[in-house]
Amino acid sequence: MHLRTSDLAVMSLGFGGYTCNWGTHLCGLYESKAERDAIMFGFLAQGLRERELLVCCPDERNYDHAIDKVHALCPDSARPDPDSFRLLHSRDLYHPQGFFSPVTC
Numbered sequence: 001m002h003l004r005t006s007d008l009a010v011m012s013l014g015f016g017g018y019t020c021n022w023g024t025h026l027c028g029l030y031e032s033k034a035e036r037d038a039i040m041f042g043f044l045a046q047g048l049r050e051r052e053l054l055v056c057c058p059d060e061r062n063y064d065h066a067i068d069k070v071h072a073l074c075p076d077s078a079r080p081d082p083d084s085f086r087l088l089h090s091r092d093l094y095h096p097q098g099f100f101s102p103v104t105c
Contacts, residue, residue: 014046014073015039037062037069045073048080057088
């Protein structure tokens with residue numbers, strides 16, 4: 001299903017057969033961890049297939065396994081390296097002073 005969001009080129013989102021146009025800001029809503037993983041890791045795997053720069057900020061429980069989960073969805077692609085997959089810690093982005101403040105977001 002295509003979600004027309006602009007006149008820019010079409011891109012595959014990597015999950016659910018969805019496409020949209022480049023330049024779209026995405027927010028994935030989910031009801032379960034399995035659905036979250038299908039959206040997040042499917043989207044990243046599509047970027048890996050297309051040799052794009054991947055940036056991921058998973059929760060702390062998924063941090064150590066994020067690259068493995070993305071690669072498992074597209075084993076035909078080369079495993080991402082640190083130059084093509086930027087894995088960020090949520091604590092560095094959301095609470096670098098040791099606590100969450102909506103003012104710093």
